[in-house]
Amino acid sequence: MTEEEKARTATIFDVARLAGVSHQTVSRVLNDMPNVRPATRLRVENAIKQLRYVPSPAARAMVTRRSRTIGLITTGSADFGPGSTALHFNETARDARYAVITAGLLEADAANVRAAAELLVRQNVEAIVLIVQQRSAVEGLGGFDLGVPVVAIASEDRGPAHRVWLDQYGGARAAVDHLVSLGHRDIRHIAGPLESMDASERTRGWFGALAAHGLVSREPLVGDWTPASGYAHGRTIAADGATAVFVANDQMALGLMRALAEAGLTVPEDVSVVGFDDIPEAEYFSPPLTTVRQDFVRLGREAMESVLAVLGENAATDKAAGGTELVVRESTAPPRTASAHLAARVDPSEVRRSTNVP
Incomplete structure (x- = not known):
């Protein structure tokens, strides 16, 4: 790179990296402010000379006024x-x-x-x-x-x-607790992407709830938040005998429900489904989706x-920023194998349940 190119392309961040300081320190030197150690000031000045950096008016203003x-x-x-x-x-x-x-x-x-x-x-x-x-x-x-x-x-x-x-873990626990209260013992999970922090917390809540109830967990099925991935995993679930599925978001739950219907299974009679997010369309799914509401x-x-x-x-x-809220709709019910007295314990007037952050 020529000297002219250096002068034309160098930024305050380049100066900061070369001098080993923050861009704010560079700004203080440029504005001749006193709260910079002499050795640091010298490093910055040498970096400015080496890069032939010419500060812009915006750079000079960084520490002299607020932008709101x-x-x-x-x-x-x-x-x-x-x-x-x-x-x-x-x-x-x-x-x-x-x-x-x-x-x-x-x-x-x-x-x-x-x-x-x-x-x-x-x-x-x-x-x-x-x-x-x-x-x-x-x-x-x-x-x-x-x-x-x-x-x-x-x-x-x-x-x-x-x-x-928001309390992703608590919301997942509430979803699984609800399914367990209905009598479900084989509860699958369609998770979000592995890199997603929210997805990991929801998976952790699913594991935690199953462990708390002494239930065995099967390996989560990892999706990508889209209905297509829920549909793909739904075809697997339709054949594996699970009676309930906790899905990490409502879009994947939609795809799951489509796959179950194509396999001749009904929701919630054959498989109960719980989603997460409570998107505006969730209450218009067929059947309306039980899900975990977040206060965005x-x-x-x-x-x-x-x-x-x-x-x-x-x-x-x-x-x-607060807890999450389980909204109970028509996509969850006791499994066909549940006893009549267990089904009778479920309050049909239940609409929602809240989780609170400790």
């Missing part, structure tokens, strides 16, 4: 949960008089998340929020000093970010509250 702008990183997925969370995060940010710049990613791997975060920081955001399910995306920011706080909506404690989450409105609002906290406007803390 938040960066939001999401995946390219059209899933109901992340989309709803992002919508209510944006509404809460607007109410707090903040603008939101969104970076949507088709692939939320570590490299893409880092690149998106750098791009957002260059636009002078005050904080970054992650709505991604892949644990590698959150872990990818570990050891990477952006100079701005990061808030992750994540059901596992990963990476350096502040965290907001509250999750989006709590994410923005956490941003305000880390920016010093509220008390900062990682927090659970």
Whole structure:
């Protein structure tokens, strides 16, 4: 690379990497601020000379004024949960008089998340929020000093970010407890992708509930959140004798129910089905789907509250945004082999059950 190319392409992040400091430290040196150690200042100045870096007006403004702008990183997925969370995060940010710049990613791997975060920081955001399910995306920011706080909506404690989450584990436990209460003993699970933190917590809840009731678990069937993957696994389940299935999301439950119908099995008479998320279509499935409802409105609002906290406007803390709620509909019933007295114990007026985060 020629010297002219260096000057043309070098960024504040290149200077920071060469000097071994954060971009905020580079900004302090550029703005001749006093709170930089002499040795650090010298390293930065040498890196600036070596790269022939010319600071932009935006770079000079990073530490001298507030932008009241938040960066939001999401995946390219059209899933109901992340989309709803992002919508209510944006509404809460607007109410707090903040603008939101969104970076949507088709692939939320570590490299893409880092690149998106750098791009957002260059636009002078005050904080970054992650709505991604892949644990590698959150872990990818570990050891990477952006100079701005990061808030992750994540059901596992990963990476350096502040965290907001919903109780995926408790929701899964409630779903399986419901099936056990109906008399089911062979309860299969169609899980979400292995890299998904939410999917892992739901699988852990399924395992935990079966163990608590002294029931044997079979290997989970791993899907990809789509109805097609639920359908594919449904063809397997239709032949294996299970009387109930806990599915990690409602879309896969839809595919499962189609496969069971094609195999000549009825829901819930032959197989009971419980989903997760309570998408708007769930109550219009045939039969209406028993599922675990998540409060995405509250999750989006709590994410923005956490941003305000880390920016010093509220008390900062990682927090659970609430429990999940089991909504009982017509896709679950006692198995055909259940005794009459067990079936009689099920309250037909039951509509929903809540789980609370301890």
